[in-house]
Amino acid sequence: MRRFVSLAALLLCGTVVMVAGQAQPPAPAAPQAPAPAGGPPADWLPPTPKNLKLLPKDTDPKQLMEIMRGFNAAMGVRCVYCHVAGPDPNDMSAYNFESDRKEHKEATRAMMKYTDAVNQAFPKEVGEAPKPGESYVTCYTCHQGQRHPPVKAKAPATPGAPAAPPRP
Numbered sequence: 001m002r003r004f005v006s007l008a009a010l011l012l013c014g015t016v017v018m019v020a021g022q023a024q025p026p027a028p029a030a031p032q033a034p035a036p037a038g039g040p041p042a043d044w045l046p047p048t049p050k051n052l053k054l055l056p057k058d059t060d061p062k063q064l065m066e067i068m069r070g071f072n073a074a075m076g077v078r079c080v081y082c083h084v085a086g087p088d089p090n091d092m093s094a095y096n097f098e099s100d101r102k103e104h105k106e107a108t109r110a111m112m113k114y115t116d117a118v119n120q121a122f123p124k125e126v127g128e129a130p131k132p133g134e135s136y137v138t139c140y141t142c143h144q145g146q147r148h149p150p151v152k153a154k155a156p157a158t159p160g161a162p163a164a165p166p167r168p
C-alpha cells in the first residue's frame, strides 16, 4: 500500500488549511470545530489497536485518539457514530472498536482514501503538492463540523461543478 498513512497523522484530523506555496508546517492553531459534548474523558486511552487497515499498524493509542477526536470534531459526531458501543455509549469500556460492523466506519475509510487522493492530485499550476504528512484538504475542509458538508452545488451551473449526490 502507498504511504497513505503518513498523512494520517494530522491531516485527517481535520483542520489544517495551508496556503499553496507556503512551505510551512500545519499551524497548530488552525480553526477547529469544538468537539461535541460527551465522549471519553481527556485522558482516556483505548487498548492497543488490532484492526487498523489504513493507519500505520504501530499507531499508538495516544496518536490514535488525536485522529479519532479529530473525526469527532470534523463531523460533529461522537465515537458511537462509527463504532459499536454497548448499551451506554458513554461507557468506553463496552465499545468494540476493532469491529467493522458500522457502515460509517467503512465510509470513513473510503473518505480517508478520498481525502488523500484529493491532496495527491493538487494541481501543479497552483503550487506544490502537500508533502507526506501534510495536507491542504482535510475532513474539516468539507464537513466543517457537520455530518453532511454544509455547502453543496444546487445545480450543475458550470461544467466541473456537478450537482451534489443525493443524501443517503
Ligand code: HEC
Pocket (backbone or CB within 6 Å): 039, 040, 046, 047, 048, 049, 050, 051, 052, 053, 054, 055, 056, 064, 068, 069, 071, 072, 075, 077, 078, 079, 080, 081, 082, 083, 097, 098, 104, 105, 106, 108, 109
Ligand atoms: C467518523 C468515523 C469515526 C469516529 C467518529 C471515530 N472513529 Fe475510531 N476509527 C474509525 C476508523 C475508520 C478506524 C479504522 C482506521 C483504520 O482502519 O486504519 C477507527 C479505529 C479506531 C480504533 C482502533 C480499533 C482497533 O482495534 O483497530 C479505536 C480504539 C478507535 N477508533 C477509537 C475511537 C474513539 C475513542 C472515538 C471517539 C473519541 C472514535 N474512534 C471516533 C472511525 C471513527
Ligand code: HEC
Pocket (backbone or CB within 6 Å): 012, 071, 075, 104, 107, 108, 111, 112, 115, 118, 137, 138, 139, 140, 141, 142, 143, 147, 148, 149, 167, 168
Ligand atoms: C472534498 C470534500 C470532502 C472531504 C475532504 C471529506 N468528505 Fe466526507 N463527505 C463529503 C460528501 C459530499 C459526503 C456525502 C454527502 C452527505 O453526506 O451529505 C460525505 C459523506 C461522508 C460520510 C457519510 C455521512 C453519512 O452520515 O452518511 C462520512 C462518514 C464522511 N463523509 C467522513 C469523512 C471523513 C472522516 C473525512 C476525512 C478523512 C471526510 N469525510 C472528508 C465530502 C467530503
